[in-house]
Amino acid sequence: MGDAAALFAPWMVRWRLVADGASIETPTSNLLPVLQDGEPTMLKMLKPTSDEGPGIAALGWFAGDGAVRVVAAEGDALLMERAIGRRSLTTMAVTGGDEDAIRIMAATAKALHAPRPAPPPELPTLTRRFRALYEAPPAHPVLARCAARARRLVETSRESVVLHGDLHHENVLDSPRGWLAIDPKGVAGERAYDVANLFLNPAGVDRLVLDRARAQRLAAIVSEELALDPARVLGFAFAHAGLSAAWCIEDGIDPRIAIEAAEMLEPLAAGAA
Template identity: 45%
Template structure:
């Protein structure tokens, strides 16, 4: 789809009386356009695959508590309040405020994980999400097999099961000004809350992700902010880093996969130091 092709957006602009306020943004799973509804800035999002459609349902279910507020929703179309604040968690993490960025992410997750009065939309369990790690372990062995063993331990005996965000990282929690820091772009998965926190440490977009000092520091910050036992978090980091590496290998991104395996090795080393 061409970025200058507005035909996809026209029915939605007409449905919700929207005015374009920027150029379209195309991602593998959705098409977005900054818009205005009257004078109010908003973001129009059109899902182009089932995963994004289910994510839209989850955004609606969260009802603006910890996540961007849904202004309208119909089929694959979603209208969200738009983040207009100037701050960026990625910028903070790379400019001396890594700890505070992590604490903000932890607070956002705590709000998302909190119980709701109504049942959530259709979800998938976390265990099937690790299929790629099982495939990588069978194909490559080595660290992938080690990560898989840890994942199986966690998935066999889940604790603190919640509705997960599923893709929590520094660019999926945005500055909404007076409304604070709010999440966007969830997946539709349920499982142990530690999975979401592991992603904060493994974020491959952070060039500091394999720094041992940064790793140890962020483990401490998350355990304190989220009330997670350190061993459990380290196990989730090892499992998730292996899964992330497996996903990168499927896309033939070997350098990125190597980086994630380095994170897995840091977690494994920290676990070994605890004599577990």
Template identity: 40%
Template sequence: MEWLRRWRLQPDGDAFETATSVLTPVLLADGKPGMLKVARVAEEIRGGAVLAAWNGHGAARVLAAEGAALLLERATGTRSLVRFVESGCDDEATRVLCEAAVTLHAASDDLLFADAGALDAPELVPLRVWFRELLNRADGTRATVAGSDPGFVRRAAAIARELLDGEDTGPQEVVALHGDIHHGNVLDFGERDWLAIDPKGLVGDRAFDYCNLLCNPSHERALEPGRLERQFAVAADASGLAPDRLARWLVAWCGLSSVWFAIDGDAAHTASAAAIGKRALALLR
């Protein structure tokens, strides 16, 4: 691979693939561990630019970047937030995820006020654009996706529209968002503690970044009796968000997630995302 040669890297394990990237554990020229990530889609390239802009503040450091290739510091710690949940430390995992979001949001100015003409200025996607599939289907611009719950989709879209329309005048705090904080995207980096990886690179109300973690590490776990309500309370406390505001964003996120799963033909997750959203409706005051 040309990147191994160009950056003087040695493979340190088998490469593996995701739907959007090819990743290879490597050793740098000085023997330190790294992770070579080669993106397959534009969204991943944008995420790499966001990681670079965070400059290691709450996120994995970018050691080198060119085109679709990204060289990152590697998570070498042994702790796992998924295992935290499995071992009964669900509350602690949620607090770690919330702390990760708080840390990233504190560095927002570096992304929001970067020189737009700079080559390394990250592109951030507004939440209104991110939510377009939900909004378009609810207002009739596009047909309802087969398998989705039309009633819930309409309710979630109405709440999303209210939130998005109030971004400049409501209680929202607009920040650079990770966009996909969950138990598999905040890893143990040893001495550097917990750090985020794989951002989507969005911009909007900070409350949005606390929603996906409540639907993870799996929908089945999120739907266990009392689990959503308890972790919702933990997240509201750790984030300092008003519970009603967080609940509204959670409903909106579940609506969007359900529509995305329906578009992908995933009937089970279409239904479970909607089920989480309906439980979130009960949290509204």
């Protein structure tokens, strides 16, 4: 594991962990499958540039309801329940079970958004979340329209709950306790925003992401399952597609799919408004 081994070492001792697989590096963190007293867990270390700090607070607040449990957390170190099931929502979606996968993620969102007795943590707002879109260069005319819709939606929002902030097929995993969310960003805002990312996923599966009829079905399912206003669901989907494109532009990634998704979603959002 090289440098990663040195990074994990203090926490392996502190939390009495045994390595149970190879380390994994993502753009925001380093992870290591481990065992604590024989139980499968995951050790996660956030990188200094990571934006997932609020996600640790959100994960703790979810308290294992719809998400993996936090076993221990300190600073940028997190030890959490490891989801070890074999089923995949991406595989389900691309092999004819797209609507089943959508319903599973809607049920996960419902569990995450349920009221809890503890006060919610202080988290970044949707205004901050959309900053990259608001400040995006005029790379494509649809981005300005996405930004305008985002502002209207945020200004007219009547609720603020703890949101996952990055709900998609690869962030809801199979486990012995059922389907559980991982890797929340931690955002405070309207529930309808939390399903917006589903319209851009599964990642790389253009035939689903750019399918207008599929977007309409998705909006109908999540609106019914979560008692949401379909107009706001589609509005946030349109706005978030623009935000995704803005992030791509920031990172030097081709924003084509996000822009095409925004263009596909725009008339649906307008028709639902």
